[in-house]
Amino acid sequence: MCGIVGYTGSRQAYPVILKGLKRLEYRGYDSSGVALLKDGELNVYKKKGKVAELEESMIGKNIDAQIGIGHTRWATHGEPSDRNAHPHSSASGKLAMIHNGIIENYALIKQDLVNKGYSFKSDTDTEVLLNFIEDIQQNNNSTLEEAVRIALKRVTGAYCILLIEQDNPDTIIAARKGSPLVIGIGKGEHFLASDASPIIEYTKEVVYVNDYELAIVKPDELILKNLGNEKITPYITKLDMELAAIEKGGYDHFMIKEIFEQPSTIFDCLRGRLDAKEGVIRMSGVDKHIDQLINANRIMILACGTSWHAGLIAEYIIEELCRIPVEVEYASEFRYRNPIVNKGDVIIAISQSGETADTLVALEKAKENGAFIFGVVNAVGSSIARISNAGAYTHAGPEIGVASTKAFTGQLAVLMMVALNIAKHKGTVSDERYKSLLLELEEVPEKVTAILKNAEDIKIIAEKYKNASDFLFLGRGYNFPVALEGALKLKEISYIHAEGYPAAEMKHGPIALVDENLPVVFIATKDVYHEKIVSNMQEIKARKGKIISIVTEGDMISPGLSNDYFAIPPADELIAPILTVIPLQLLSYYVGIAKGIDVDKPRNLAKSVTVE
Ligand code: M6R
Secondary structure, three states: OOEEEEEEOOOOHHHHHHHHHHHHHHHOOOEEEEEEEEOOEEEEEEEEOOHHHHHHHOOOOOOOOOEEEEEEEOOOOOOOOOOOOOOEEOOOOOEEEEEEEEEOOHHHHHHHHHHOOOOOOOOOHHHHHHHHHHHHHHHHOOOHHHHHHHHHHHOOEEEEEEEEEOOEEEEEEEEEEEOOOEEEEOOOOEEEEOOOOOOOOOOOEEEEOOOOEEEEEEOOEEEEEEOOOOEEOOOEEEOOOOHHHHOOOOOOOHHHHHHHOHHHHHHHHHOOOEEOOOOEEOOHHHHOOHHHHHOOOEEEEEEOHHHHHHHHHHHHHHHHHHOOOEEEEEHHHHOOOOOOOOOOEEEEEEEOOOOOHHHHHHHHHHHHOOOEEEEEEOOOOOHHHHHOOEEEEOOOOOOOOOOOOHHHHHHHHHHHHHHHHHHHHHOOOOHHHHHHHHHHHHHHHHHHHHHHHOHHHHHHHHHHHOOOOEEEEEEOHHHHHHHHHHHHHHHHHHOOEEEEEEHHHHHHOHHHHOOOOOEEEEEOOOOOOHHHHHHHHHHHHHOOOEEEEEEEOOOOOHHHHOOEEEEEOOOOOOOHHHHHHHHHHHHHHHHHHHOOOOOOOOOOOOOOOOOO
């Protein structure tokens, strides 16, 4: 959460930073700000609201500078406001700092500083850390770099910080622990950001800074050190990302662009891995570690949000195909309890961003206990990808809309291939079933295209139900987690209360909610549960609930029970979730739009949850 950008070089810093902040706005949009340094003058400008509001407030301001830092905030300590916006200025006014993360022991440090006579202009933990750094600098008569190093050894929590100093005309000091930082290397210039999107149009050469590393960044020089002041050789990687991938490309919103990209993102995910004709799946991350995977005593899946839903579907698939016990857990719960993790356990970590703080910390904990970590990650080079012992990227490309869509279907495609691969090696799937699933998987991009052709039908349904105050989503088996995902999508971008349930659980409580005003979305595709779910539809119909169903083409029963329905191509029940989720993504998008919500940046949310 929170996006940070920095620049030092010969260009005007402000336009580079502003553009970068717009690209990083998905990480938080409660307020934004910039600090610009020129000829010993350090100017800090900040504004509550989205980056566009900062931009407007900057008209007529002095923006001439070749070095600067900028921030877009997702509020943790202190309400969204001008004064809590970053950058923060130190007590002397000589330092400016931006921060992504949370300083957990800030209250103690603040008390010490207050006792020394400091007062604070904001409610943030960031201002506390900044004044702590300045206090160390002044008391020890040390350089900023030294003061940062000393301070960071004494703080707990997560941070990525960038600082500039009035008396240091071209240097940015940066450091990270738990929050991401990428440094782009240009000719006589450097770019710093939370991810590569603000950097990509200037250079493809980047360094991913690791935890507990500190960077001293000047136009012509990048020095990396650890907190023990030892130099580290920067490891330069080439970005494999095109500018077009992070732009809207003619769509109104990133979310709808990303929904419509799914035929190609799923194709890219399968490409080079799945060969249905030959009957093989090639995944180097699996192939190299196949013994570890097939001999796993147990698989634990750790994730949050939508990625957790992908994990629930994977649980059903892996247990069915591989006969290995699977447990799926919220990373946020796992990290704070005392879980039993043994050597032969395999942990599958699922994450779009690869930066989710809870997942990352949970993995660190599991790794300490000797577990083998297999990462299913979208963001290449991200922290979770790097902490994993092995893994497979989802190759969905940058996902910018806050609601996860194409990353979810990519996760399902990868997890399906991993399961099939393990099952094949383990001999727990018949040749016939294995081949038919491979063929079915290969057909998914085409079937998604067919679903998207009828997107307008979902728009009509969305218009009809946009004013409902609650929704229920019901599914069984592989489609139960899809019901959870449908409810989450609707909540986040339409602000309508929604719940997902296994359809059979209705009778144990939620059916009391049903009346003529309640839309109930059934994921009722043809599978072994079909007759059962039809009975559940009858039960809702009898209580006058409004039924919207996702059915299989050719189904003659479910549409007759529904007020509205949407048909999708037939698919094996293990594959179906990749298809059934698409109309639900569209439904939430069109309801959100109909309600005038900024679906790419819904209130209170941020794309990448890098704080706990
Ligand atoms: O980047 P991750 O997949 O680790 O993120 C996990 C969740 O924060 C994320 O899926 C969130 O629930 C989305 N906003 C859902 O659309």
